[in-house]
Amino acid sequence: MILGLDVSDRLGLVTLELPGGRLLSRVSEVPREHTAFLQRVLAGLREEAGRPWSDLARVAVTVGPGSFTGLRVGLATAKGLAFGRDVEVAPLASLALPVLALPAAPGPTLACRRARGQEVWAALFAPGADRPEWEDLLDAAGLAVHAAAAAAAGARLVGTPPPGTFPAEAPLAVLPEPGPAEQLAALARLARLARGALRGEAVDALQPRYLLRPATSRPAGGRAR
Numbered sequence: 001m002i003l004g005l006d007v008s009d010r011l012g013l014v015t016l017e018l019p020g021g022r023l024l025s026r027v028s029e030v031p032r033e034h035t036a037f038l039q040r041v042l043a044g045l046r047e048e049a050g051r052p053w054s055d056l057a058r059v060a061v062t063v064g065p066g067s068f069t070g071l072r073v074g075l076a077t078a079k080g081l082a083f084g085r086d087v088e089v090a091p092l093a094s095l096a097l098p099v100l101a102l103p104a105a106p107g108p109t110l111a112c113r114r115a116r117g118q119e120v121w122a123a124l125f126a127p128g129a130d131r132p133e134w135e136d137l138l139d140a141a142g143l144a145v146h147a148a149a150a151a152a153a154g155a156r157l158v159g160t161p162p163p164g165t166f167p168a169e170a171p172l173a174v175l176p177e178p179g180p181a182e183q184l185a186a187l188a189r190l191a192r193l194a195r196g197a198l199r200g201e202a203v204d205a206l207q208p209r210y211l212l213r214p215a216t217s218r219p220a221g222g223r224a225r
Helices: 034-049 068-082 096-101 140-152 180-193
Strands: 002-006 013-017 023-027 058-062 088-092 109-114 120-125 134-138 156-158 173-175
Touching: 002 068, 002 180, 013 034, 013 180, 023 034, 023 180, 034 068, 058 068, 058 180, 068 088, 088 180, 096 109, 096 180, 109 140, 120 140, 134 140
Parallel strands: 002 058, 058 088, 109 156, 156 173
Antiparallel strands: 002 013, 013 023, 109 120, 120 134
16 A cells, blocks of 8 residues: 655645555645544545555655644654554655646746745746755745746746746746645655655654744744744
């Protein structure tokens, strides 16, 4: 069996591919309640599959960019299922899901996810790629620079950038993120491909990439974020 997990954003996505290709999938009904969602859904999927977790061959999990809580829950779940079972874990780029859920295009795709204020986590994907050529947390000015270069290369953009980010002389086709059904299909596909799958100590060393950079200092009289 191959399990795919994405709880990096508001909604949780889970896919379970059984031997023979049958695919079971679930989407969370309550945004950001990832712990309860995974506990409930994984128990239900195992029962529906009629197989124990010892039949797992692989767990694929998104490792960012994403929310602090969601990424920690997703990684902890993947590591827990892999621990002691010799199951490989495949780390996935979160922004690959909306990119690969879009219809194929001849040019690159610039994906973005709003972080805080005018900050955006952006990543550029070559056609058909599931790993970004680059990704970074950018302010509006930085995103505008990258957007202009992407537009010159014939790229499209998926996501919700801050208003007024892009220069008029370098317009980009801006597409909304595909819906859960399309992203579930992309998650199942990525879980099956399993590029860069890890085992053992390498799984323990996996670290998430948070949508917001953690605060490194606490202002006088303030509270840590």
